[in-house]
Amino acid sequence: MTHIDLSGLLDQLEHTLSPGGVLRGTDVSGRSAGIWRPDTIAAAAILRPRSTAEVSQVLALCHQHQQPIVTHGGLTGLVGGALTQPDEIVLSLERMNQIEELDRTGRTLTAQAGVPLQAIQDASAAADLLFPLDLGARGSCTIGGNMATNAGGNRVLRYGMARSQLLGLEVVLADGSVVSSMTKMLKNNAGYDIKQMFVGSEGTLGVITRVILRLQPAPASHQVALVACPDFAAVTQILNHLDAAFGGTLSAFEVMWPDFYTLVSDAESGCRAPLGDYPLYVLLDTLGSDPSRDKAQFEDVLGDLLEQGTIVDAVIAQTKQEAAELWALRDNVEQVFRFGQPYLFDVSVPIADMDVYRQRVLAAWEQDFPDGHFYVFGHVGDGNLHFCASVGGYDETIKACLDEGIYGPLKEFHGSISAEHGIGEEKKAWLAACRSDSEIALMRALKTTLDPLTILNRGKVIDI
Template sequence: MDALFTEIIAIVGGQHLLVGDDVHARRDDWMQAAPCRARAIVRPADAEQLSRVMAACHRARQPVVTHGGLTGLVRGGVASPDELAISLERMNQIDAIDPISSTLTVQAGTPLQRVQEAAAEASMQFALDLGARGSCTIGGNIATNAGGVRVIRHGMMRDQVLGLEAVLADGTRVSSMNHMLKNNAGYDLKQLFIGSEGTLGIVTRAVLKLQPQQLAMQTAMVACETFSDLTALLQFVRKTLGDQLAAFEVMWHSHYALLTEESGRHAPPLATDAAFYVLIETLGNDQDTTAQRFEAAIETAFENGHINDAVIASANHQRERLWAIREDIEGLLCHLNPRFTFDISLPIPEMDHYVRTLEQQVIQRWPDGRVVVFGHLGDGNLHVTIATGNADDDTKLAVETLVYTPLAAMGGSVSAEHGIGLDKRRYLHVSRTPAEIALMHTLKKALDPHTLLNRHKVLPDAAP
């Protein structure tokens, strides 16, 4: 190890190999208070340094874990005492913006919010948006195929990436920095790394697709009495607002009431007696036209009986207050502690029965238990938080069984947008067939034969 550290210091400099207290002062999972336990943290300045570091680790058979913004929910960045953490925090530059081709080239350690701001300065916009925008990094967004609140309009992170560069386990740099929408010259290699959670390679740079800037924004929060009202509303706004519909975010009563009336963290913009609350947002080019179309849609939804209450934001600070209720994850976790969090996908028609059944099962087993639900309903993605009063391993296993087991029969997924990491790999079989898992193992063995990259993450240790 001393020889490896000497080699790494020669590459990145002594101040960029952190050991001892400098490592333990950091966390490698924002959900856990425990310090980082990695043997050391390496902070390369660019892809060339990372390539040389990985070549040295490959020769020494030293396993590594990649660190980005560390905002994940599945312990994907957790490092054990015999692993090195590779932090991309110094690789945080925007290399180029091309308004004509509508692309932005960026290093993997750059926070999402900086990319959004850089695009806006060029009168463009980057479509991906999520609550952790100030901390999460582009490399992490790519590695987990992040979703967020704009998926209903623009798709997942996979749909925003035209090209990327990655470093393999042996230090090989694979540059597929494509800038074109059309490129069918052989395999689309970037897809190997998008959503692979750093297990096949470490993303270092990316070419991102930009969209025309649309400043005419309209936001409303509405209340629905029944799930059938909710789904009818979704169909109605999809048809009426068309490609202007940018977000359709739903909070079950459990989420809305907890973060407003019960906790006092937010003033409730609507009464807290409805079953569902929806944030609807549109983006357009002309303020007057967009506003008229939006207000007409909300008014018609009233007349059709899809909603029974609504508030439309007339200024940006009002919009921010509405979104704060949806995005106050820290408040949610603070008031449900200890708790278990889940990020699942399932067909929209199955959601109401699924949530009701889950609530009943939790209460039957833990009378003081609580189930809190919100999510990107238009994308089939729900975020579920369950509190039972304790968080021991047996309780965790019991809760996970209640949440994940029903998904197999309905074609759902144990992970909608946060990945598998350490937490969900034992449940990968719920959403993937044995043949799919075997092929994943084949890819892993081909690209990382010594299992150095994010080992024990995503895949079960043995192929089916």
């Protein structure tokens, strides 16, 4: 590898970026390496451009010097996708945080990549519109990071993943070239859809700098309920019944197994348990257009399911506060840290196989770690399960055993090692469990073509 005069390169970058654009020393090492991580950033410097032009200049210089670089958004990822080495440079989009335009007529929003997701949600709501992408890290995660990881979250069932909310995108390639596909058109069938190549690429193919987002009409009604079910067969019956009965307005279908529900609603959790002990709990959420009609229909449909025994208990939110309290249960994930640093997993499995797969994973884990604490919940309406395992402090041998238990069976169930968190460093070794040899070869070809010197997020997603 070519010897890099890192000090000289950083001096050049100091002159390239606007004041405050290069951080070094304790301004780097004093920052957390990411959400729920005990370590801090290990990197030679943090670069903070203010514009696409500055990003382009940074990447052109780093490409010239073959300097590895890792892009940072809100650092809310959970798979090591933003981890750095001491000889790498961080490219942070934190100062590219402007909402440039909100087009009410066309229902679009144009923003720089460093804008937090919640700021986009709030700006949309102020214009009586909805940006439907939503996840627990909304206050910290950035829209560029959301697109780079193809974030999922709470409303995928109705609105789709992050890529479904994207109309236009601007990206800077490894050599500093700017590729702009900033179009507001919903229909643009002129050749390859270039922007989608960068969605979910986790910063390995280019650096997303600006986006044009598709907004939705603001819902006039919001209905939320927590229901209890006798078994997983009832869960699938409820999902199919509600999807048909609510005519496409079902927006979230979140399932919690008893261990997780008890953890997030006991005396230490800060949340109240609105229902007693049952085999399964489902958080339901609908967004509609007629408050009185939607409320009556919501109550009638759940009442029918109660009479049939498909639902065995229910609480329906009557106010916004009550709705927020029900969602707080599902979002109270940090409770899994009570028993030490947990191992966190997210996978996709066909809904019909979900409970059999869950049982197999837990049986293997409980055999290997009889004193462990295991929790399961997920966006079951779109096939996404989250597993949390607390078995003492972090250890590579334990992690490998847990990985085998959760990823090993996935090929048999035609599942995916990542539903929404991405691959990063942590899941790279298991990519072949859900991608064919030809798919992986094509991924390598794309990486080699767009980043031939491998300076962008080296060692993440795929090895070349």
